[in-house]
Amino acid sequence: MKLMTVEGFHEVVKEQNVSFEHYSFVCPQCGTVQSAENLINAGLCEIFDQVQKYLAFSCVGRFTGASSPRKENDSEPCNWTFVEHIKVREKHPITVFAY
Numbered sequence: 001m002k003l004m005t006v007e008g009f010h011e012v013v014k015e016q017n018v019s020f021e022h023y024s025f026v027c028p029q030c031g032t033v034q035s036a037e038n039l040i041n042a043g044l045c046e047i048f049d050q051v052q053k054y055l056a057f058s059c060v061g062r063f064t065g066a067s068s069p070r071k072e073n074d075s076e077p078c079n080w081t082f083v084e085h086i087k088v089r090e091k092h093p094i095t096v097f098a099y
Contacts, residue, residue: 009056013056020036020048021035021036021037021040021048022035022036022037023035023036023055025055025056027059027060027061027077027078027080028080028082029059029069029073029078029080030059030061030069030070030073030074030075030076030077030078030080031073031074031075032059032060032061032075032076032077032078034059034060034077035055036048036051036052036055038060039051039054039055039060039063042060042063042064043063044063057081057082058080058081058082059077059078059079059080059081060077061076061077061078061079061080062077062078062079062080062081064077066078066079067079068080
C-alpha cells in the first residue's frame with residue numbers, strides 16, 4: 001500500500017493512461033487485481049460515477065459474497081474494506097490499494 005494525498009492519488013490513477021472504468025488496483029489483502037468495471041459487473045452500481053467511492057477502498061469480493069482474507073495471498077477476492085479501518089478526510093494522507 002502507499003501513503004498519499006487524495007490529489008496525489010488522482011494524479012497516479014490518471015497516469016495509468018486507460019479509460020476510467022479500467023483503472024486497476026490490487027487488493028492489499030488478497031492480491032486480486034480489480035477495476036471499476038469489475039465492481040459494476042459485480043452488480044454494485046451501474047455507472048462509474050456511482051462506483052468511485054468504492055474503487056480502491058473495497059475489494060470486489062465484498063459485493064460477491066467472498067469470505068474474509070486468508071492468511072496467504074491467493075488472488076481470490078475477499079470481503080475486505082479499507083473504509084472500516086480509517087476515516088478518510090480530504091487533504092489528509094490516505095492509504096489506498098496498490099496501483
